Amino acid sequence: MPESAARTDEAAAPARLRANLLQARDLAAFRGERLVFEGISFQLAPGGALLLMGPNGAGKSTLLRLLAGLLAPGAGTLLWGGVPALVDRAAWAEQIVYLGHQDAVKMALSVEENLRFFARHADRPISAALGALDLARLAALPARFLSAGQRRRLALARLLLSAAPLWLLDEPTNGLDGAAIERLGAMLAAHRDKGGMVIAATHLPLPLAGAAELALR
Protein backbone atom coordinates (compact mmCIF):
# COMPACT_ATOMS: atom_id res chain seq x y z
CA MET A 1 0.00 0.00 0.00
CA PRO A 2 1.58 3.31 -1.03
CA GLU A 3 -0.18 5.23 1.73
CA SER A 4 1.20 3.14 4.55
CA ALA A 5 4.63 3.20 2.92
CA ALA A 6 4.59 6.98 2.96
CA ARG A 7 3.56 6.93 6.59
CA THR A 8 6.45 4.71 7.64
CA ASP A 9 8.81 6.99 5.74
CA GLU A 10 7.57 9.96 7.75
CA ALA A 11 7.90 8.01 10.99
CA ALA A 12 11.45 7.02 10.10
CA ALA A 13 12.63 10.61 9.73
CA PRO A 14 10.27 12.81 11.74
CA ALA A 15 12.74 15.66 12.08
CA ARG A 16 13.34 15.97 8.34
CA LEU A 17 12.65 19.52 7.17
CA ARG A 18 10.61 20.22 4.08
CA ALA A 19 13.39 21.95 2.19
CA ASN A 20 13.33 22.79 -1.47
CA LEU A 21 15.72 23.94 -4.15
CA LEU A 22 16.39 27.67 -3.82
CA GLN A 23 17.30 29.51 -7.00
CA ALA A 24 18.12 33.20 -7.32
CA ARG A 25 18.13 34.63 -10.81
CA ASP A 26 19.66 38.00 -11.64
CA LEU A 27 18.66 39.65 -8.37
CA ALA A 28 19.23 43.37 -8.06
CA ALA A 29 18.54 45.71 -5.17
CA PHE A 30 18.23 49.45 -4.78
CA ARG A 31 18.72 51.48 -1.62
CA GLY A 32 16.85 54.67 -2.43
CA GLU A 33 18.27 55.68 -5.81
CA ARG A 34 21.53 53.76 -5.42
CA LEU A 35 22.03 50.37 -7.05
CA VAL A 36 23.57 48.14 -4.36
CA PHE A 37 24.11 45.04 -6.49
CA GLU A 38 22.80 43.46 -9.67
CA GLY A 39 23.04 40.18 -11.52
CA ILE A 40 23.22 38.00 -8.39
CA SER A 41 22.44 34.39 -9.29
CA PHE A 42 22.97 31.30 -7.18
CA GLN A 43 21.45 27.96 -6.43
CA LEU A 44 21.20 26.17 -3.10
CA ALA A 45 20.06 22.59 -2.60
CA PRO A 46 18.63 21.12 0.64
CA GLY A 47 21.46 20.59 3.10
CA GLY A 48 23.55 23.26 1.41
CA ALA A 49 25.18 26.37 2.77
CA LEU A 50 26.18 29.62 1.13
CA LEU A 51 28.57 32.21 2.52
CA LEU A 52 28.17 35.80 1.37
CA MET A 53 31.57 37.44 1.21
CA GLY A 54 32.54 40.98 0.38
CA PRO A 55 33.77 44.27 1.82
CA ASN A 56 31.64 46.57 3.98
CA GLY A 57 28.85 48.11 1.97
CA ALA A 58 28.94 45.42 -0.72
CA GLY A 59 25.30 44.58 -0.02
CA LYS A 60 25.52 41.40 2.04
CA SER A 61 22.90 42.56 4.55
CA THR A 62 20.76 44.00 1.76
CA LEU A 63 20.82 40.65 -0.05
CA LEU A 64 19.78 38.85 3.13
CA ARG A 65 16.91 41.28 3.70
CA LEU A 66 15.86 40.77 0.10
CA LEU A 67 15.95 36.99 0.50
CA ALA A 68 13.91 37.30 3.69
CA GLY A 69 11.22 39.23 1.84
CA LEU A 70 11.73 42.43 3.85
CA LEU A 71 13.02 44.29 0.81
CA ALA A 72 11.42 44.04 -2.62
CA PRO A 73 13.95 43.08 -5.33
CA GLY A 74 14.68 45.75 -7.95
CA ALA A 75 14.94 43.01 -10.58
CA GLY A 76 15.20 39.25 -10.84
CA THR A 77 13.33 36.40 -9.23
CA LEU A 78 13.75 34.08 -6.31
CA LEU A 79 12.45 30.56 -6.86
CA TRP A 80 11.65 28.01 -4.14
CA GLY A 81 11.21 24.60 -5.72
CA GLY A 82 10.66 26.35 -9.04
CA VAL A 83 7.88 28.60 -7.73
CA PRO A 84 8.37 32.37 -7.20
CA ALA A 85 8.89 32.73 -3.45
CA LEU A 86 8.41 36.43 -2.77
CA VAL A 87 4.88 36.68 -4.19
CA ASP A 88 3.18 35.51 -0.99
CA ARG A 89 5.39 37.00 1.68
CA ALA A 90 3.39 35.55 4.59
CA ALA A 91 3.85 32.03 3.17
CA TRP A 92 7.52 32.71 2.48
CA ALA A 93 7.98 33.82 6.10
CA GLU A 94 7.11 30.24 7.14
CA GLN A 95 10.10 28.92 5.19
CA ILE A 96 12.76 31.19 6.64
CA VAL A 97 14.27 32.43 9.86
CA TYR A 98 16.12 35.71 9.65
CA LEU A 99 18.77 36.76 12.10
CA GLY A 100 19.55 40.41 11.48
CA HIS A 101 22.35 42.67 12.58
CA GLN A 102 20.29 43.62 15.58
CA ASP A 103 19.37 41.04 18.17
CA ALA A 104 15.68 42.07 18.47
CA VAL A 105 15.89 41.46 22.21
CA LYS A 106 13.54 43.35 24.55
CA MET A 107 15.54 44.54 27.56
CA ALA A 108 12.53 44.60 29.90
CA LEU A 109 11.55 40.98 29.23
CA SER A 110 13.32 37.98 30.71
CA VAL A 111 15.34 35.65 28.51
CA GLU A 112 12.53 33.10 28.44
CA GLU A 113 9.81 35.74 27.83
CA ASN A 114 11.80 37.09 24.90
CA LEU A 115 11.45 33.76 23.13
CA ARG A 116 7.85 33.00 24.07
CA PHE A 117 6.31 34.80 21.09
CA PHE A 118 8.51 32.85 18.68
CA ALA A 119 7.92 29.40 20.22
CA ARG A 120 5.14 27.91 18.15
CA HIS A 121 6.08 24.27 17.78
CA ALA A 122 5.36 21.89 20.64
CA ASP A 123 8.30 19.71 19.61
CA ARG A 124 10.68 22.66 19.78
CA PRO A 125 10.45 23.87 23.38
CA ILE A 126 12.13 27.03 24.66
CA SER A 127 14.05 25.05 27.29
CA ALA A 128 15.78 22.95 24.64
CA ALA A 129 16.75 26.05 22.63
CA LEU A 130 18.13 27.75 25.74
CA GLY A 131 20.02 24.60 26.67
CA ALA A 132 21.60 24.33 23.24
CA LEU A 133 23.01 27.85 23.60
CA ASP A 134 24.00 27.51 27.26
CA LEU A 135 21.44 30.08 28.39
CA ALA A 136 19.32 27.75 30.55
CA ARG A 137 20.52 29.13 33.86
CA LEU A 138 19.82 32.70 32.69
CA ALA A 139 16.23 31.93 31.63
CA ALA A 140 14.56 34.08 34.31
CA LEU A 141 17.02 36.98 34.08
CA PRO A 142 15.85 40.24 32.45
CA ALA A 143 17.62 40.61 29.12
CA ARG A 144 19.10 43.98 30.08
CA PHE A 145 21.54 42.17 32.39
CA LEU A 146 22.94 40.09 29.52
CA SER A 147 26.27 40.81 27.87
CA ALA A 148 26.42 41.49 24.14
CA GLY A 149 27.50 37.91 23.43
CA GLN A 150 24.73 36.47 25.58
CA ARG A 151 22.18 38.65 23.76
CA ARG A 152 23.49 37.34 20.45
CA ARG A 153 23.06 33.81 21.76
CA LEU A 154 19.49 34.65 22.78
CA ALA A 155 18.85 35.85 19.22
CA LEU A 156 20.37 32.61 17.89
CA ALA A 157 18.01 30.61 20.13
CA ARG A 158 15.15 31.80 17.90
CA LEU A 159 16.60 29.68 15.09
CA LEU A 160 16.02 26.54 17.12
CA LEU A 161 12.38 27.43 17.84
CA SER A 162 11.48 27.59 14.19
CA ALA A 163 10.79 24.69 11.86
CA ALA A 164 11.76 26.74 8.80
CA PRO A 165 14.27 25.09 6.46
CA LEU A 166 16.16 28.21 5.36
CA TRP A 167 18.28 30.15 7.85
CA LEU A 168 19.38 33.66 6.85
CA LEU A 169 22.15 34.82 9.15
CA ASP A 170 23.70 38.29 9.17
CA GLU A 171 27.06 38.16 10.97
CA PRO A 172 25.89 35.39 13.33
CA THR A 173 29.17 35.26 15.24
CA ASN A 174 29.07 38.95 16.28
CA GLY A 175 30.20 39.14 19.90
CA LEU A 176 30.35 35.37 20.40
CA ASP A 177 33.24 33.70 22.24
CA GLY A 178 35.03 30.56 21.05
CA ALA A 179 32.78 28.13 22.91
CA ALA A 180 29.64 29.81 21.58
CA ILE A 181 30.97 29.71 18.01
CA GLU A 182 31.50 25.96 18.45
CA ARG A 183 27.90 25.60 19.65
CA LEU A 184 26.74 27.59 16.63
CA GLY A 185 28.78 25.28 14.41
CA ALA A 186 27.04 22.26 15.92
CA MET A 187 23.63 23.93 15.42
CA LEU A 188 24.39 24.67 11.78
CA ALA A 189 25.64 21.12 11.14
CA ALA A 190 22.57 19.57 12.78
CA HIS A 191 20.28 21.84 10.77
CA ARG A 192 21.97 20.87 7.50
CA ASP A 193 21.86 17.18 8.43
CA LYS A 194 18.08 17.45 8.60
CA GLY A 195 18.02 18.94 5.11
CA GLY A 196 18.04 22.56 6.25
CA MET A 197 19.83 25.32 4.36
CA VAL A 198 21.98 28.19 5.59
CA ILE A 199 22.87 31.49 3.95
CA ALA A 200 25.22 33.57 6.07
CA ALA A 201 26.98 36.88 5.63
CA THR A 202 30.23 37.07 7.53
CA HIS A 203 33.72 38.52 7.71
CA LEU A 204 35.03 35.93 10.14
CA PRO A 205 35.56 32.27 9.36
CA LEU A 206 32.33 30.47 10.15
CA PRO A 207 32.11 26.79 11.17
CA LEU A 208 30.32 25.79 7.96
CA ALA A 209 31.93 22.80 6.27
CA GLY A 210 31.70 22.64 2.50
CA ALA A 211 29.85 25.94 2.10
CA ALA A 212 29.74 27.57 -1.31
CA GLU A 213 30.88 31.18 -1.46
CA LEU A 214 29.27 34.09 -3.19
CA ALA A 215 31.42 37.20 -3.57
CA LEU A 216 29.71 40.58 -3.63
CA ARG A 217 31.69 43.56 -4.80
Next chain:
Amino acid sequence: MSLLLALIGRDLRLSLRHGADTMAVLLFFFLAGLLFPLAIGPNPETLGRLAPGIVWVCALLAALLPLDRLFGADFEDGTLDQLLLSGLPAAAIALAKTAAHWLTTGLPLLLAAGPLAVMLRISPNGLPVLLACLVPGTLALSLLGTAGAAIVLGARRGGVLLPLLVLPLAVPVLIFATSASSAAALGLPVRPHFLLLLAILAFLTPLAPLAAGAALRAAAE
Protein backbone atom coordinates in the same frame (compact mmCIF):
# COMPACT_ATOMS: atom_id res chain seq x y z
CA MET B 1 -5.45 34.69 15.73
CA SER B 2 -3.53 33.17 18.63
CA LEU B 3 -0.42 34.86 17.25
CA LEU B 4 -2.25 38.20 17.28
CA LEU B 5 -3.25 37.69 20.92
CA ALA B 6 0.30 36.62 21.76
CA LEU B 7 1.61 39.86 20.25
CA ILE B 8 -0.92 41.96 22.21
CA GLY B 9 0.04 40.04 25.37
CA ARG B 10 3.71 40.67 24.75
CA ASP B 11 3.11 44.40 24.29
CA LEU B 12 0.98 44.57 27.44
CA ARG B 13 3.69 42.77 29.40
CA LEU B 14 6.25 45.26 28.10
CA SER B 15 4.13 48.25 29.08
CA LEU B 16 3.56 46.75 32.52
CA ARG B 17 7.35 46.61 32.93
CA HIS B 18 7.49 50.23 31.77
CA GLY B 19 4.55 51.22 34.00
CA ALA B 20 5.87 54.77 34.35
CA ASP B 21 4.92 55.44 30.73
CA THR B 22 1.20 54.93 31.37
CA MET B 23 1.45 56.91 34.62
CA ALA B 24 3.10 59.78 32.75
CA VAL B 25 0.21 59.87 30.28
CA LEU B 26 -2.35 59.98 33.10
CA LEU B 27 -0.46 62.66 35.03
CA PHE B 28 -0.15 64.75 31.88
CA PHE B 29 -3.89 64.36 31.32
CA PHE B 30 -4.72 65.53 34.85
CA LEU B 31 -2.19 68.36 34.93
CA ALA B 32 -3.24 69.71 31.54
CA GLY B 33 -6.90 69.55 32.62
CA LEU B 34 -6.21 71.29 35.92
CA LEU B 35 -4.47 74.20 34.18
CA PHE B 36 -7.82 75.35 32.80
CA PRO B 37 -9.45 76.42 36.10
CA LEU B 38 -6.28 78.38 36.83
CA ALA B 39 -6.31 80.03 33.41
CA ILE B 40 -10.01 80.84 32.99
CA GLY B 41 -11.07 81.18 36.63
CA PRO B 42 -12.95 78.88 38.97
CA ASN B 43 -16.50 80.03 38.06
CA PRO B 44 -18.45 76.71 38.19
CA GLU B 45 -20.88 77.70 35.44
CA THR B 46 -18.16 78.56 32.89
CA LEU B 47 -16.04 75.56 33.83
CA GLY B 48 -18.99 73.16 33.68
CA ARG B 49 -19.87 74.36 30.20
CA LEU B 50 -16.28 73.97 28.99
CA ALA B 51 -15.60 70.69 30.83
CA PRO B 52 -16.36 68.21 27.97
CA GLY B 53 -14.19 70.16 25.55
CA ILE B 54 -11.34 70.43 28.05
CA VAL B 55 -11.45 66.70 28.79
CA TRP B 56 -11.47 65.89 25.09
CA VAL B 57 -8.55 68.14 24.13
CA CYS B 58 -6.49 66.87 27.05
CA ALA B 59 -7.30 63.24 26.19
CA LEU B 60 -6.34 63.85 22.57
CA LEU B 61 -2.99 65.38 23.51
CA ALA B 62 -2.28 62.73 26.15
CA ALA B 63 -3.01 59.92 23.71
CA LEU B 64 -0.31 61.32 21.40
CA LEU B 65 2.43 60.98 24.04
CA PRO B 66 3.21 57.24 23.73
CA LEU B 67 2.79 57.10 19.95
CA ASP B 68 6.36 57.74 18.85
CA ARG B 69 7.56 54.74 20.92
CA LEU B 70 4.71 52.54 19.64
CA PHE B 71 6.76 51.27 16.71
CA GLY B 72 9.93 53.27 17.36
CA ALA B 73 11.39 50.87 19.92
CA ASP B 74 10.65 47.81 17.77
CA PHE B 75 12.08 49.55 14.72
CA GLU B 76 15.36 50.41 16.43
CA ASP B 77 16.09 47.04 18.06
CA GLY B 78 15.19 44.91 15.04
CA THR B 79 12.00 43.47 16.55
CA LEU B 80 9.91 44.94 13.73
CA ASP B 81 11.77 42.77 11.17
CA GLN B 82 11.04 39.69 13.27
CA LEU B 83 7.37 40.64 13.60
CA LEU B 84 7.04 41.18 9.85
CA LEU B 85 8.55 37.70 9.34
CA SER B 86 6.40 36.06 12.03
CA GLY B 87 3.76 35.05 9.50
CA LEU B 88 1.31 37.74 10.64
CA PRO B 89 0.17 40.16 7.90
CA ALA B 90 1.57 43.64 8.44
CA ALA B 91 -1.97 44.98 8.98
CA ALA B 92 -2.47 42.47 11.81
CA ILE B 93 0.71 43.69 13.49
CA ALA B 94 -0.66 47.23 13.27
CA LEU B 95 -4.00 46.06 14.68
CA ALA B 96 -2.24 44.38 17.61
CA LYS B 97 -0.34 47.60 18.30
CA THR B 98 -3.62 49.57 18.15
CA ALA B 99 -5.16 47.22 20.69
CA ALA B 100 -2.13 47.52 22.94
CA HIS B 101 -2.18 51.34 22.64
CA TRP B 102 -5.86 51.49 23.54
CA LEU B 103 -5.48 49.13 26.50
CA THR B 104 -2.49 51.01 27.91
CA THR B 105 -3.53 54.58 27.02
CA GLY B 106 -7.16 54.83 25.88
CA LEU B 107 -8.63 52.73 28.68
CA PRO B 108 -6.71 54.47 31.51
CA LEU B 109 -7.71 57.85 30.04
CA LEU B 110 -11.33 56.70 29.94
CA LEU B 111 -11.15 55.79 33.63
CA ALA B 112 -9.45 59.06 34.54
CA ALA B 113 -11.81 61.21 32.48
CA GLY B 114 -14.69 60.83 34.98
CA PRO B 115 -12.82 62.26 37.99
CA LEU B 116 -11.31 65.08 35.89
CA ALA B 117 -14.73 66.02 34.45
CA VAL B 118 -16.26 66.06 37.95
CA MET B 119 -13.44 68.27 39.19
CA LEU B 120 -14.26 70.64 36.32
CA ARG B 121 -17.91 70.74 37.52
CA ILE B 122 -19.46 68.99 34.55
CA SER B 123 -23.29 68.87 34.66
CA PRO B 124 -24.65 65.56 36.05
CA ASN B 125 -26.39 64.65 32.79
CA GLY B 126 -23.34 65.61 30.73
CA LEU B 127 -21.03 63.09 32.40
CA PRO B 128 -22.57 59.85 31.00
CA VAL B 129 -22.63 61.35 27.51
CA LEU B 130 -18.99 62.38 27.75
CA LEU B 131 -17.90 58.93 28.94
CA ALA B 132 -20.05 57.12 26.35
CA CYS B 133 -18.48 59.20 23.58
CA LEU B 134 -14.99 58.62 24.93
CA VAL B 135 -15.29 54.86 24.31
CA PRO B 136 -15.52 55.01 20.48
CA GLY B 137 -13.53 58.26 20.50
CA THR B 138 -10.44 56.83 22.19
CA LEU B 139 -10.64 53.73 19.98
CA ALA B 140 -10.67 55.97 16.91
CA LEU B 141 -7.72 57.94 18.30
CA SER B 142 -5.75 54.72 18.84
CA LEU B 143 -6.45 53.65 15.25
CA LEU B 144 -5.46 57.05 13.84
CA GLY B 145 -2.43 57.25 16.10
CA THR B 146 -1.17 53.82 15.05
CA ALA B 147 -1.48 54.72 11.38
CA GLY B 148 0.31 58.04 12.00
CA ALA B 149 3.07 56.38 14.02
CA ALA B 150 3.66 53.79 11.29
CA ILE B 151 3.75 56.46 8.58
CA VAL B 152 6.38 58.64 10.29
CA LEU B 153 8.45 55.59 11.26
CA GLY B 154 12.03 56.01 10.14
CA ALA B 155 11.55 59.68 9.29
CA ARG B 156 13.95 62.18 10.81
CA ARG B 157 12.24 64.06 13.68
CA GLY B 158 9.25 61.73 13.40
CA GLY B 159 8.14 62.67 16.90
CA VAL B 160 7.55 66.27 15.79
CA LEU B 161 5.87 65.24 12.58
CA LEU B 162 3.47 62.85 14.30
CA PRO B 163 1.14 65.39 16.00
CA LEU B 164 1.08 67.47 12.81
CA LEU B 165 -0.20 64.39 11.00
CA VAL B 166 -2.57 62.95 13.60
CA LEU B 167 -4.18 66.07 15.10
CA PRO B 168 -5.89 67.25 11.86
CA LEU B 169 -7.17 63.74 11.25
CA ALA B 170 -8.59 63.64 14.78
CA VAL B 171 -10.66 66.80 14.26
CA PRO B 172 -13.86 64.97 13.13
CA VAL B 173 -13.73 62.79 16.26
CA LEU B 174 -13.38 65.89 18.41
CA ILE B 175 -16.24 67.72 16.64
CA PHE B 176 -18.82 64.93 16.90
CA ALA B 177 -17.85 63.97 20.45
CA THR B 178 -18.09 67.50 21.80
CA SER B 179 -21.26 68.29 19.85
CA ALA B 180 -22.85 65.28 21.58
CA SER B 181 -21.97 66.89 24.90
CA SER B 182 -23.36 70.27 23.79
CA ALA B 183 -26.58 68.58 22.66
CA ALA B 184 -26.89 66.90 26.06
CA ALA B 185 -26.40 70.26 27.81
CA LEU B 186 -29.19 71.82 25.69
CA GLY B 187 -31.50 68.85 26.18
CA LEU B 188 -31.37 67.89 22.50
CA PRO B 189 -31.02 64.27 21.28
CA VAL B 190 -27.49 62.92 21.61
CA ARG B 191 -28.02 59.88 19.44
CA PRO B 192 -27.15 61.33 15.97
CA HIS B 193 -23.79 62.64 17.17
CA PHE B 194 -23.02 59.36 18.87
CA LEU B 195 -23.90 57.40 15.74
CA LEU B 196 -21.65 59.62 13.62
CA LEU B 197 -18.84 58.88 16.06
CA LEU B 198 -19.50 55.16 15.64
CA ALA B 199 -19.50 55.66 11.86
CA ILE B 200 -16.02 57.20 12.07
CA LEU B 201 -14.90 54.22 14.12
CA ALA B 202 -16.42 51.78 11.60
CA PHE B 203 -14.63 53.65 8.81
CA LEU B 204 -11.25 53.63 10.55
CA THR B 205 -11.28 50.06 11.88
CA PRO B 206 -10.40 48.43 8.54
CA LEU B 207 -8.61 51.36 6.90
CA ALA B 208 -6.15 52.49 9.59
CA PRO B 209 -4.51 49.06 10.12
CA LEU B 210 -4.21 48.54 6.36
CA ALA B 211 -2.54 51.93 5.92
CA ALA B 212 -0.31 51.30 8.94
CA GLY B 213 0.63 47.85 7.64
CA ALA B 214 1.69 49.23 4.27
CA ALA B 215 3.70 51.94 6.06
CA LEU B 216 5.42 49.32 8.25
CA ARG B 217 6.47 47.34 5.18
CA ALA B 218 7.84 50.52 3.61
CA ALA B 219 9.71 51.45 6.80
CA ALA B 220 11.34 48.01 7.02
CA GLU B 221 12.75 48.21 3.48
